[in-house]
Amino acid sequence: MEGTLASHLFLFFLIVFSHPSKSQSLQQQNQEEEDESSSIISRFQQYLQIDTSHPNPNYLASAQFILSQAKTLNLDSETVEFVPGKPLLLLKWPGKNPSLPSILLNSHTDVVAAEHSKWSHPPFSGHVDPAGNIFARGSQDMKCVGLQYLEAIRRLKRSGYEPIRTVYLSFVPDEETGGHDGAEKLAEWERFEEMNVGVVLDEGLASTNEAYRVFYAERCPWWLVIRAFGAPGHGSKLYDNSAMENLMKSIESVRRFRAAQFDMVKAGLKAEGEVISVNMAFLKAGTPAPTGFVMNLQPSEAEAGFDIRVPPSADEESLEKRIAEEWAPSSRNMTFKLGQFKQRGSLRDKFGKPELTATDSSNPWWKLLEDAVKRANGKLNKPEIFPASTDARYFRSRGLPAIGFSPMANTPILLHDHNEFLNQAEYLKGIEIYESIIKAYASYVESTGDKVPKDEL
Numbered sequence: 118m119e120g121t122l123a124s125h126l127f128l129f130f131l132i133v134f135s136h137p138s139k140s141q142s143l144q145q146q147n148q149e150e151e152d153e154s155s156s157i158i159s160r161f162q163q164y165l166q167i168d169t170s171h172p173n174p175n176y177l178a179s180a181q182f183i184l185s186q187a188k189t190l191n192l193d194s195e196t197v198e199f200v201p202g203k204p205l206l207l208l209k210w211p212g213k214n215p216s217l218p219s220i221l222l223n224s225h226t227d228v229v230a231a232e233h234s235k236w237s238h239p240p241f242s243g244h245v246d247p248a249g250n251i252f253a254r255g256s257q258d259m260k261c262v263g264l265q266y267l268e269a270i271r272r273l274k275r276s277g278y279e280p281i282r283t284v285y286l287s288f289v290p291d292e293e294t295g296g297h298d299g300a301e302k303l304a305e306w307e308r309f310e311e312m313n314v315g316v317v318l319d320e321g322l323a324s325t326n327e328a329y330r331v332f333y334a335e336r337c338p339w340w341l342v343i344r345a346f347g348a349p350g351h352g353s354k355l356y357d358n359s360a361m362e363n364l365m366k367s368i369e370s371v372r373r374f375r376a377a378q379f380d381m382v383k384a385g386l387k388a389e390g391e392v393i394s395v396n397m398a399f400l401k402a403g404t405p406a407p408t409g410f411v412m413n414l415q416p417s418e419a420e421a422g423f424d425i426r427v428p429p430s431a432d433e434e435s436l437e438k439r440i441a442e443e444w445a446p447s448s449r450n451m452t453f454k455l456g457q458f459k460q461r462g463s464l465r466d467k468f469g470k471p472e473l474t475a476t477d478s479s480n481p482w483w484k485l486l487e488d489a490v491k492r493a494n495g496k497l498n499k500p501e502i503f504p505a506s507t508d509a510r511y512f513r514s515r516g517l518p519a520i521g522f523s524p525m526a527n528t529p530i531l532l533h534d535h536n537e538f539l540n541q542a543e544y545l546k547g548i549e550i551y552e553s554i555i556k557a558y559a560s561y562v563e564s565t566g567d568k569v570p571k572d573e574l
C-alpha cells in the first residue's frame with residue numbers, strides 16, 4: 118500500500134513539477150527559433166531594400182552590405198573591380214583540404230528595373246504582407262539565393278561544421294545586362310584558375326508545384342537582324358522583288374519554323390528549353406511622313422529583328438544554313454547579321470563539347486545535390502534546360518559543371534514581372550536546402566570515389 122502511495126506521489130510530483138519546466142524550455146526554444154527567423158527575414162529585407170536596378174544599380178551599397186555579412190560570418194573577403202564602379206565580391210570559407218577542387222556559389226547583385234506604379238507595394242520596400250509574402254524586385258531573381266548561401270553557412274558554422282573543400286561565394290554585377298563586366302570577367306580571370314573550382318551553383322527559376330526546378334544547360338541567344346532590299350515603286354504598282362515582299366516571304370518562313378517548334382512543346386514532346394525559339398523583336402520599314410508614313414510609296418529597304426534561343430543539343434550548322442538559304446537568301450536581295458552573342462561554336466565549351474552539365478552518374482555533383490535536397494525533405498523536378506541565359510554559361514564554357522538552382526517551390530514565376538515576391542516560409546526552407554547541399558559538397562572527398570560516411574553529414 119505504502120509503496121503504491123509513494124509511487125502515486127512520485128507520479129504526482131513528476132506531472133506537476135517536471136511538466137511545466139519541459140514546456141517552458143519548449144516555449145523558450147520556439148521563441149529562439151522565432152527570433153532567429155525574424156532576424157533572417159530582416160537581413161533579407163535589408164538586402165532587398167538596396168536599389169540595384171538598372172540602369173543605375175547602387176553596387177556600392179550592396180557591396181557594403183555583403184561585406185558586413187561576410188564579417189559577421191568570419192569569411193575572407195575580397196572586392197574585385199574588373200570594371201570601375203562595378204564591384205564583384207569574392208568570399209572564401211577555407212576548407213581543411215585546400216588541394217581539393219573548390220565549390221563556387223554564384224549570385225548576381227543587380228536586378229532589372231521595376232515600374233513602381235504597377236506594384237501593389239514599393240519594389241524596394243521588402244514589404245511582408247499578412248500571408249508572409251515578401252515583395253521586392255530581386256526577391257526571386259536572385260537576392261534570395263545570395264543571402265540563402267550566407268544564412269546556410271551561418272547555420273553550418275554555428276553547428277561547428279568545418280568544410281573539407283574550400284567554399285567560394287561570388288556576388289557579381291551586371292548579370293541582367295549580359296554578365297560581360299561580371300561573371301564573364303571572373304571566369305576569364307587568371308586567378309580563377311588558382312581558385313581551382315570544381316563545381317558552380319547558380320540561379321534557377323521558381324516552381325509552381327512542390328518540386329524544385331533544376332537546370333543543367335541553357336539556350337544560347339542568337340540575335341538575328343535581316344535586311345531586304347528592292348527597287349522602290351509607286352504604291353499602286355504590282356511588281357516582284359520589292360523589299361517588303363521579300364521580307365514578308367522571310368517572315369512567313371520564320372513563322373512556319375516557329376510554329377513547328379512550338380507545336381512540339383504544346384504536344385508535350387519537348388520541354389520549353391529543348392526547342393529553338395524564334396520571336397520577332399522588331400520590324401522597321403517605311404518612309405516617314407509628318408503624320409505617319411508615306412502611303413503611296415513602296416520602300417527600298419526593310420528590316421526585321423528576331424530573338425532566337427538555341428539549345429546546346431541543336432545543330433548549329435543546319436540553323437545557320439536555314440538562315441542563309443531560307444530566311445535571308447542573297448537571291449532575294451537579303452543580308453543578315455547575327456548579334457554579339459553569336460560566334461561559331463557558341464554552343465560548345467572550350468573543349469568542343471556541348472555546353473551542358475551531366476545529370477547522371479558521370480557527374481558526382483549531380484548525385485550529391487539530388488541526395489542533399491532529399492535529405493532536407495525537398496523534391497526535385499526532372500532537370501531542364503534554362504529557357505533564357507544566366508551567368509552559368511561562362512563557367513560551363515570553361516568545361517565546369519554548373520547547376521542552376523533557386524529553391525522556390527509552390528511559387529508563381531515572377532522574375533522581371535510586377536509584384537515579384539517570395540514567401541518567407543519558402544525562403545527559410547531554402548536555407549535548410551542549401552545547408553544540406555553545401556555540407557554535402559564541401560564534405561565530398563573525390564579520391565575515395567564516395568561520399569564521406571553518413572554520420573559525418
Ligand SMILES: [Zn+2]
Binds near residue numbers: 225258259292320
Ligand atoms: Zn537572375
